[in-house]
Amino acid sequence: MAAHVLAHADDMPDKTALSVVSGSGCADWSYGAMKRAVLGTGAGLLARGLAPGDIVLMRLGNDVEFPIAYLGAIAVGLVPVPTSSQLTDPEVARIIDELSPKAILRDPAIACPVDMPPQIITTADLHAMRDLPPAPFHMGDPDRMAYVIYTSGTSGSPRAVAHAHRAIWARGMMHEGWYGLTGDDRLMHAGAFNWTYTLGTGLMDPWTVGATALIPAAGVGFDQLPKLIAREKVTIFAAVPGVYRKMLSDHPDLHLPDLRHGLTAGEKLSDTIRDAWAEATGGQLYEAYGMSECSTFISSNPSDPARPGTLGRPQQGRRIAIIGEDGPVPLGEEGQIAVSTRDPGLMRGYLNAPDEFAARCQGDWFLTGDLGVMGADFCIDYTGRADDMMNAGGFRVSPLEVEAKLANFPGLTAIGVTDVEIKQDVRVIAAFYTSQTPLDEEALARYAGQTLAAYKQPRLWQRLDALPVSANGKLLRRALQKTFEAQR
Numbered sequence: 001m002a003a004h005v006l007a008h009a010d011d012m013p014d015k016t017a018l019s020v021v022s023g024s025g026c027a028d029w030s031y032g033a034m035k036r037a038v039l040g041t042g043a044g045l046l047a048r049g050l051a052p053g054d055i056v057l058m059r060l061g062n063d064v065e066f067p068i069a070y071l072g073a074i075a076v077g078l079v080p081v082p083t084s085s086q087l088t089d090p091e092v093a094r095i096i097d098e099l100s101p102k103a104i105l106r107d108p109a110i111a112c113p114v115d116m117p118p119q120i121i122t123t124a125d126l127h128a129m130r131d132l133p134p135a136p137f138h139m140g141d142p143d144r145m146a147y148v149i150y151t152s153g154t155s156g157s158p159r160a161v162a163h164a165h166r167a168i169w170a171r172g173m174m175h176e177g178w179y180g181l182t183g184d185d186r187l188m189h190a191g192a193f194n195w196t197y198t199l200g201t202g203l204m205d206p207w208t209v210g211a212t213a214l215i216p217a218a219g220v221g222f223d224q225l226p227k228l229i230a231r232e233k234v235t236i237f238a239a240v241p242g243v244y245r246k247m248l249s250d251h252p253d254l255h256l257p258d259l260r261h262g263l264t265a266g267e268k269l270s271d272t273i274r275d276a277w278a279e280a281t282g283g284q285l286y287e288a289y290g291m292s293e294c295s296t297f298i299s300s301n302p303s304d305p306a307r308p309g310t311l312g313r314p315q316q317g318r319r320i321a322i323i324g325e326d327g328p329v330p331l332g333e334e335g336q337i338a339v340s341t342r343d344p345g346l347m348r349g350y351l352n353a354p355d356e357f358a359a360r361c362q363g364d365w366f367l368t369g370d371l372g373v374m375g376a377d378f379c380i381d382y383t384g385r386a387d388d389m390m391n392a393g394g395f396r397v398s399p400l401e402v403e404a405k406l407a408n409f410p411g412l413t414a415i416g417v418t419d420v421e422i423k424q425d426v427r428v429i430a431a432f433y434t435s436q437t438p439l440d441e442e443a444l445a446r447y448a449g450q451t452l453a454a455y456k457q458p459r460l461w462q463r464l465d466a467l468p469v470s471a472n473g474k475l476l477r478r479a480l481q482k483t484f485e486a487q488r
Contacts, residue, residue, distance in 0.1 A: 017031040034068070040134055044128070094158075226250075241270065298380055390429055434464055
């Protein structure tokens with residue numbers, strides 16, 4: 001995978017691979033310098049006694065060290081596990097206990113239990129490794145494990161998603177099927193280095209085709225992005241819908257002469273944002289749909305725009321179906337969106353949870369948990385979730401996980417969590433609870449902050465006399481949403 005991503009370092013070593021942009025300028029990395037840093041880091045990791053196949057947990061911040069260490073580990077056959085810097089000590093401890101990593105790559109400013117057993121490799125250690133004599137790429141079976149990412153499972157426990165080296169080949173279907181990406185592009189991603197959406201769309205894919213990737217430096221606000229896009233002559237911009245909404249609210253008249261189009265994924269793009277962006281910039285937003293288990297596989301693109309309001313069409317080379325109880329349903333009927341189990345981008349499975357992977361499959365199809373309808377033009381309308389998973393700013397969050405973390409708060413007798421729309425196109429996580437007497441919601445929020453990453457924490461708290469349940473006692477989350485809507 002790493003050799004594939006950095007292949008252009010040999011034929012264009014002086015071209016800028018990465019620009020870290022801020023209001024005061026850019027810090028540039030050439031392809032040649034990036035490859036040397038990656039392979040030097042790989043050599044340093046091996047010198048620490050790590051061996052191909054070893055799992056390495058990444059607890060790094062929003063810095064260029066993140067992609068260098070990520071690719072450096074993969075280059076020498078290690079298995080990195082990138083994780084959100086927002087995770088709390090208890091959440092990280094659970095991951096360490098589950099994966100038993102051989103080492104932790106750690107920025108001291110990022111939460112990580114200090115009494116856990118793996119060896120710690122600090123950012124200072126990683127920085128020093130860049131200049132070591134480069135290690136050779138560790139080549140092997142493309143189906144072997146390359147990296148692991150975490151996603152919220154439907155069981156309420158975050159699951160370790162194991163991806164193979166072959167996943168980078170599958171991403172090639174996105175270059176034309178979503179991006180319209182060429183080696184001449186300058187692609188800026190609004191996300192942080194340590195987000196998997198940024199790692200893939202913002203870095204790995206542009207480097208694979210020899211383009212230039214641009215990432216905002218830590219501390220750059222969304223309100224600064226239009227100026228940076230114009231100054232750096234960005235041709236493609238990628239972000240979650242909420243970033244576009246913020247940019248539009250701050251800058252109703254956007255002049256971005258070099259921008260060909262924008263890309264969006266992570267949550268459903270509303271027609272309101274799509275239309276407002278077109279009016280403000282004269283350009284288009286192209287949406288993609290996917291998941292941690294398979295990246296994106298349905299999208300709109302510049303050469304094949306989707307019917308307005310739909311997710312797009314299956315990317316060229318993908319096998320996608322809408323699945324009912326008895327298998328694929330006819331065009332025009334609702335069912336679960338599913339991707340072929342033979343798709344090269346589909347994960348190898350959930351680490352340490354093979355039964356959950358099997359439970360998500362129906363015959364030759366992997367079920368996404370999202371509902372949709374495929375039209376006669378093969379565009380797919382998104383119609384909702386088949387389960388209760390929430391979407392918080394592009395991160396999928398299980399309500400069961402949040403409820404489990406909060407259930408032991410003193411005085412709380414029952415809790416139900418769901419996401420609610422607080423204004424058009426803005427959804428937040430809300431916690432509805434029962435108690436004998438009113439609870440201190442500031443204390444509840446502090447308690448959530450001790451056990452849950454920031455993006456998993458409820459933003460709204462509401463005390464009810466009773467939670468809505470079915471005749472079988474099952475919590476009715478959609479009824480909670482209706483309760484909130486009725487009280488607005």
